[in-house]
Amino acid sequence: MTPLAARLYRRGDSTIRSILGxxxxxxxxxxxxxAQEMGRADxxxxxxxxxxxxQLPAPLTAVEYCFEGTRSTLLCEQHGNEIHYSAFYEIEGSENPADFRFTTxxxxxxxxxxxxxxxxFEGEPGYETPNARMPEGDLRQRTARSTSLLLEKALCILNQPGLVERLPRPTDKRVIxxxxxxxxxxxPTQWFQCKIRHGLHGTAGDQPGADTSPRPLHYVRKHFKPSVQKWIEGYWRGDIELGVHLKWYSPQPSRAG
Structure with a gap:
């Protein structure tokens, strides 16, 4: 059980404990x-x-991450082609319990x-607002939409064959x-910390005369193909040992370990 999920479990009632279990x-x-790179490309x-x-890794999946000092847990459930989730946030270093924010x-x-x-304001479910009635540019709408986009792209990354390594970590013994x-x-007695697997990913250049020299890991964005009237999925390819190339940010090459 991931760190924030473990705190939710220890503070939660029997319902939240049953779901997390x-x-x-x-x-x-x-x-x-x-994931952000993919969202911007879309x-x-x-x-x-x-x-x-x-697709979710399991019908009930808790997806956790830390972004700009705030840790979030998305409790996700999949029914057919629908993914529903509840979002909980916690500011790192705060002694206050995690706040329930929204479900979408x-x-x-x-x-x-x-x-x-x-x-x-009391942290209980408040009002339901269908997208059609949300004011244009409303902060709540933008927050929920951006979280959904981030979750969707993270799941696409997890599901690209061979791209992600899931490192097992032990659940807090107090929860057990x-x-x-x-x-x-x-x-569960363990959770999984996700990272990009070392080595070469994706395919080499698929066009005649394409440059096949080693390149950092980069996103080949999805595109619309008129001949079949559908979007062709994007994917990540390149060598993670040479770093990750993002159009808006390029971190240093990864180090084995």
Whole structure:
């Protein structure tokens, strides 16, 4: 169970504990920059379709990450081509419990978002606002939409064959003890920290005369193909040992270890 999820478990009621006890847990902080790159590329390409590749690793999955000093856990559930999630935030270093913020979701293979339910000031479910009635540019709408886009792209990265390595980490022992004390179903004893697997990924140049010299890992963005009237999925290719090339940011080459 990831760090924030473990704190949610220890502070939560029997309902939240029951849900967390059935989840698979992944921590994706290391791939957030890549997910953002994919989201920006989709916007630039004019694509607002949620990829059908964005499948959850398990029907109930907790996706956790830290971004700009705030740790977030998205409790996700998949039904067919619909992914629904509840978002919890916690500012790092704060002694306050994690705040429930909103519940929403999206439909794979479409541009559709499910209605957004935001918490009220007491942290309980507040009001439900279908997208059609959200004021243009509303901060709540933009926050939920950007979180959905980030989640979708992270799932696409996780599901590209051979790209991501999932490193097992142990669940907080206090969670295991408390579940046994309360006679609840034992939660998973480990969670998975995600990172890009070392080595070469994707395919070489697929056009005649294409440059096949080694290149840093980079995103080949999705594009619309008129002959089949559909979007062709993008993917990551290149050598992670040479670093990751993002159009808006390029970190240093990775180091083995």
């Amino acid at each position: 059935m989840c698979q847990f992944v921590e994706i902080s290391a791939i957030l920059d890549m 916007v630039d390409a004019g694509c607002d379709i949620y990829s059908e590749l964005a 979701g999206f439909v794979l293979g479409t541009p559709m978002n499910t209605p957004i339910t935001w918490a009220n 003890r408390e579940s046994a004390k309360d006679r609840l179903s034992a939660p």
